[in-house]
Amino acid sequence: MSHVGLEHFLVVGAILFTLGIVCVLTRRNAVAVLIGIELILNAAGLNLIAFSRYGGQSLEGSVFVLFIIVLAAAEAAVALALILAIQRRLKTVDVDRTDSLKG
Amino acid sequence: MPNLAINLEGFRNIVPELILGGVAVVVFVLAALQRTSTDIKQSPKGAAARGKKRWQDVLFTNISALGLIAAFVFLFYPSRDGSTTLFFGLMVSDPLSTFFRALVIGATFLCVLLSVGSPSVARDRKGEYHGLLLVMAMGMCLLAGSNHLLMIYVAMETVSLCSYLLTGFDGRLDRSREAGLKYVLYGGVASGVMLFGMSLLYGLFGGLSVQELHQAIAASSALDTPVGQWAALLAVLFILCGLGYKIAAVPFHMWCPDVYEGAPTPFTALLSVGPKAAGFAVLIRFFYGIFLAPGDMENLIPAADSIPWVLVIGIISAVTMTVGNFIAIVQNNLKRLLAYSSIAHAGYVLMGVTAGGQEGFQAVSLYLLIYLIMNMGAFAVVSAVDRLHNSEDIRVYQGLGRRAPLLGLLMAIFLFSLTGLPPTAGFIGKLYLFAALIHQGGFWYVALAVVGIFNSVVALYYYARVLNVMYLKKAEEPVVTVSVGNMATVLATLLAIPTIVFGIFWQPLAKAAQWSANLFH
Numbered sequence: 001m002s003h004v005g006l007e008h009f010l011v012v013g014a015i016l017f018t019l020g021i022v023c024v025l026t027r028r029n030a031v032a033v034l035i036g037i038e039l040i041l042n043a044a045g046l047n048l049i050a051f052s053r054y055g056g057q058s059l060e061g062s063v064f065v066l067f068i069i070v071l072a073a074a075e076a077a078v079a080l081a082l083i084l085a086i087q088r089r090l091k092t093v094d095v096d097r098t099d100s101l102k103g
Numbered sequence: 104m105p106n107l108a109i110n111l112e113g114f115r116n117i118v119p120e121l122i123l124g125g126v127a128v129v130v131f132v133l134a135a136l137q138r139t140s141t142d143i144k145q146s147p148k149g150a151a152a153r154g155k156k157r158w159q160d161v162l163f164t165n166i167s168a169l170g171l172i173a174a175f176v177f178l179f180y181p182s183r184d185g186s187t188t189l190f191f192g193l194m195v196s197d198p199l200s201t202f203f204r205a206l207v208i209g210a211t212f213l214c215v216l217l218s219v220g221s222p223s224v225a226r227d228r229k230g231e232y233h234g235l236l237l238v239m240a241m242g243m244c245l246l247a248g249s250n251h252l253l254m255i256y257v258a259m260e261t262v263s264l265c266s267y268l269l270t271g272f273d274g275r276l277d278r279s280r281e282a283g284l285k286y287v288l289y290g291g292v293a294s295g296v297m298l299f300g301m302s303l304l305y306g307l308f309g310g311l312s313v314q315e316l317h318q319a320i321a322a323s324s325a326l327d328t329p330v331g332q333w334a335a336l337l338a339v340l341f342i343l344c345g346l347g348y349k350i351a352a353v354p355f356h357m358w359c360p361d362v363y364e365g366a367p368t369p370f371t372a373l374l375s376v377g378p379k380a381a382g383f384a385v386l387i388r389f390f391y392g393i394f395l396a397p398g399d400m401e402n403l404i405p406a407a408d409s410i411p412w413v414l415v416i417g418i419i420s421a422v423t424m425t426v427g428n429f430i431a432i433v434q435n436n437l438k439r440l441l442a443y444s445s446i447a448h449a450g451y452v453l454m455g456v457t458a459g460g461q462e463g464f465q466a467v468s469l470y471l472l473i474y475l476i477m478n479m480g481a482f483a484v485v486s487a488v489d490r491l492h493n494s495e496d497i498r499v500y501q502g503l504g505r506r507a508p509l510l511g512l513l514m515a516i517f518l519f520s521l522t523g524l525p526p527t528a529g530f531i532g533k534l535y536l537f538a539a540l541i542h543q544g545g546f547w548y549v550a551l552a553v554v555g556i557f558n559s560v561v562a563l564y565y566y567a568r569v570l571n572v573m574y575l576k577k578a579e580e581p582v583v584t585v586s587v588g589n590m591a592t593v594l595a596t597l598l599a600i601p602t603i604v605f606g607i608f609w610q611p612l613a614k615a616a617q618w619s620a621n622l623f624h
Contacts, residue, residue, distance in 0.1 A: 017299055024292050033288050040295030047302035060311050064253050071260045078267050079287045085280045100278050
């Protein structure tokens with residue numbers, strides 16, 4: 001355990017992914033769910049970077065991560081715009097209380 | 104500079120996408136100019152301003168429609184019978200992608216026409232609405248041609264981001280925003296999980312394009328150990344999660360009914376067909392592109408045996424159609440009912456994916472083309488009724504067959520076709536799907552076909568329930584008779600004709616689908 005290797009990155013990635021999934025499943029605040037999604041995306045990004053660095057074949061994985069960062073920002077912008085619109089009308093961002101659609 | 108030449112060659116193949124993107128930019132700029140000019144005037148002269156807005160509605164509709172027609176023409180203008188990869192394997196141009204690009208452009212075109220005069224989209228928002236539709240069409244075209252995990256992710260996010268915004272577009276309703284929020288949260292999780300799967304696949308096999316993965320999996324020793332097999336299976340399941348979400352397969356279907364109900368009706372029509380078709384194209388390309396033996400459309404490489412993905416897709420198919428059909432029985436909102444019906448149809452089409460081979464792909468293409476016609480038609484009728492009553496509740500359909508004989512008749516045709524009764528096109532589509540499965544021959548294939556037939560019977564029940572309400576129930580309150588001179592009714596009539604005609608003369612459709620059943624691998 002003297003130096004940091006591929007496994008360490010993969011373990012951190014798996015932990016981040018699990019935390020993200022747990023966050024998405026348990027939190028009822030829409031902003032918190034969004035944070036969970038960001039955790040999942042960053043777990044995938046960390047994996048890609050680690051494989052790209054230690055697998056040694058190509059830079060494709062690192063390039064992929066740049067795209068993930070940009071698209072995650074775009075997705076956050078869209079999600080926050082919708083959350084704001086709902087907050088103004090319903091005065092809540094609780095996903096359990098925005099439940100007019102059922103069945 | 105040979106590489107540069109190859110790249111320029113690639114641009115010739117994505118002319119439709121370039122046109123769609125360019126027209127979208129023009130529409131966004133025009134919309135911004137129009138917003139600023141109306142903001143300055145603040146229109147005290149009400150009638151004149153309203154006349155101008157209606158004129159702008161016509162302008163945006165025409166620009167988008169012309170852009171889509173141009174994209175469609177340039178899709179076939181340089182003949183595309185060959186198969187090539189573009190941009191160093193990021194994309195591919197082959198009959199499968201051309202067919203599905205044509206299909207999604209057609210679906211967007213119908214959606215643009217259906218949006219004319221729709222009350223769900225405010226007049227001063229028309230520009231943005233059409234711009235987003237065009238970007239979404241571009242994304243779906245790119246998705247149909249993606250050949251690389253990065254390209255699949257980027258194209259899928261392009262489609263998704265536009266869908267989230269368009270779902271929340273109905274400014275009159277809280278339910279529209281709520282649907283948008285649910286969609287973006289579910290969608291974000293699904294694409295995140297898919298990305299995690301992609302990262303695992305990249306780590307296992309060291310490649311991102313379908314061809315690299317194909318070669319790496321055929322040669323790799325990673326699949327010889329149980330750990331490697333489990334990791335590969337996990338990666339494939341995670342990726343299936345993202346793709347299954349796009350096509351609304353169980354258990355990734357939860358967003359579907361809420362989003363369909365909340366979104367503006369013309370956009371719901373597109374959502375039920377376009378992204379689903381593009382999702383199926385990418386599903387076929389990803390799985391069969393990786394696992395088909397080279398130069399062979401029927402047999403898989405030996406390494407495919409260690410990952411039971413055909414079994415997984417078969418199980419998802421059976422569960423999807425059963426869940427979709429049974430929950431549809433208790434729905435009282437027509438849009439929700441059609442949402443569950445669209446889930447069930449995703450299950451039917453997955454039967455074709457499970458069968459595989461040239462025949463299976465042909466059945467998938469054919470069914471999605473027919474589904475485009477009949478489902479768009481059903482949503483056109485829902486949209487026409489929505490304009491009269493401002494509701495999609497099944498109660499407003501009471502006595503529709505007598506109040507508006509044309510709308511009632513059209514709805515009946517589309518519902519018969521969705522059920523799959525002859526002599527409608529829906530029957531032909533189902534026939535090809537079942538035939539593809541039964542020709543595969545194995546016990547489980549036939550069992551899946553039996554589940555499919557059983558489900559068609561269940562589907563008959565809830566479609567017939569709508570017919571019962573339309574024709575055999577009297578309206579609770581006297582309602583004004585229906586005028587039928589709007590775009591939605593015209594469109595429904597135009598779509599009813601092919602629904603019947605292709606039920607009798609389906610050879611041209613079957614030929615086109617057979618041509619499309621040819622993927623680069």
